[in-house]
Amino acid sequence: DTGVSQxxxxxxxxxxxxxxxxxxxxxxxxxxxxxxxxxxQGPEFLTYFQNEAQLEKSRLLSDRFSAERPKGSFSTLEIxxxxxxxxxxxxxxxxxxxxxGANVLTFGAGxxxxxx
Amino acid sequence: DAKTTQPNSMESxxxxxxxxxxxxSTISGTDYIHWYRQLPSQGPEYxxxxxxxxxxxxxASLAIAEDRKSSTLILHRATLRDAAVYYCILRNNRGGTSYxxxxxxxxxxxxVHP
Numbered sequence: 001d002t003g004v005s006q007x008x009x010x011x012x013x014x015x016x017x018x019x020x021x022x023x024x025x026x027x028x029x030x031x032x033x034x035x036x037x038x039x040x041q042g043p044e045f046l047t048y049f050q051n052e053a054q055l056e057k058s059r060l061l062s063d064r065f066s067a068e069r070p071k072g073s074f075s076t077l078e079i080x081x082x083x084x085x086x087x088x089x090x091x092x093x094x095x096x097x098x099x100x101g102a103n104v105l106t107f108g109a110g111x112x113x114x115x116x
Numbered sequence: 117d118a119k120t121t122q123p124n125s126m127e128s129x130x131x132x133x134x135x136x137x138x139x140x141s142t143i144s145g146t147d148y149i150h151w152y153r154q155l156p157s158q159g160p161e162y163x164x165x166x167x168x169x170x171x172x173x174x175x176a177s178l179a180i181a182e183d184r185k186s187s188t189l190i191l192h193r194a195t196l197r198d199a200a201v202y203y204c205i206l207r208n209n210r211g212g213t214s215y216x217x218x219x220x221x222x223x224x225x226x227x228v229h230p
Contacts, residue, residue, distance in 0.1 A: 004159075033216045042203055042220025043160060056214065091159050093216060098165055099173055103215040104150070107159030 003027075004094050004108035012114045013082055020078045021111040023092030032075050033105065034067055035091040036060065043091055049075060082115045089113075120204045125225040128194045136189040136224055138204030143184050148207045150218070151178065151189050153200040160203065160220075163189065199228045 003026040013019050025032060030051050035043040046065070047057045051072040061067075064082075069075040079086055089110040096106035121139040128134040140149065148167050152160040164171055164178045166187070171178045177190040191198055203223040207215065 031214075031216060040222070042201075042222055043218075044220070045217050048214060048216055056217070093159070095216070096162060098150075098162055099171060102148075102165060104162040104165070105152075105160075105216050105218065107161065109157070110159050 004092050004106055006090075006092050006108035006111050008111055009109065010112050010114075012116065014116050015084060016081055018078065018080045019082055019113060020076055021090050021092075021113075023075045023077070023108060025073065025094040028073055029094045030072070031095055032069060033093040034075070034077055035093065035107075037089040037091060037110070038087075043089075046077075079113070082113075084115045087113055087115045120206060120221055122202070122204055122221060122224045124222065125227065127227045127229065128191075129229050130196060131193050134191040134194045134198070134226065134228075136191075136202050136204075136226065137186065138188070139186045140204070140206055141185045143206055144208070146209050148209055149178065149180060149184075149187050150205045150207050151176070152203045152205065152218075152220075153198075154203070154223070155197075155200045163202070165207070194226075194228045196228050196230065199226055201225050 005024040007022050033048040034046040037043040047067050049069040064080045067077045089112050091110045093105040093107045096104045098104035150165040151163040154160040164176050166178045179188045201223040203220050205218050
């Protein structure tokens with residue numbers, strides 16, 4: 001099973017508050033990805049992990065954003081001092097299999113953040 | 117990353133075939149053509165991918181032009197459940213490139229009429 005579970009599905013917060021999203025791959029995989037999707041746009045890559053190590057971070061990931069994957073299984077994405085521009089869908093993805101076993105991504109349903 | 121161009125939207129009737137075009141004139145020899153779709157309130161899901169030859173799976177077919185500068189995703193019989201945003205993405209297969217770091221465009225919004 002290559003599913004990905006994300007919580008919470010929806011979060012409404014006031015500007016300046018901190019929020020945390022969690023991603024649980026249903027089965028263990030060495031790689032885990034975070035994306036952000038604003039209204040009307042395609043998803044944008046934020047960061048990815050190989051096991052516990054965060055290997056790459058996009059320039060979109062400001063210093064208010066931090067992602068962790070402490071045991072190489074679940075991951076959290078925290079946004080500190082939220083701003084209205086942080087309102088978006090935050091998507092987590094793990095490895096999946098495409099045609100002929102090719103590496104593709106399996107996305108979760110996302111966590112939608114609304115900052116008032 | 118090489119860029120793809122897709123129409124903003126397309127419409128189809130249920131049970132009719134749908135051809136979703138994608139232009140990628142700057143594609144390199146190591147770029148694979150991937151298609152994902154995103155149903156309402158869901159994350160994207162993989163549909164199909166290919167390099168040079170046409171490909172078929174249970175969801176769709178992918179027709180790739182001989183010069184690889186364009187491709188077409190074919191849904192043979194559209195259903196209401198196929199209404200989604202369809203993304204055409206080029207994924208480079210060079211060693212060391214993370215396969216999961218994808219560049220999505222705005223995609224094509226497919227509306228399927230009953």
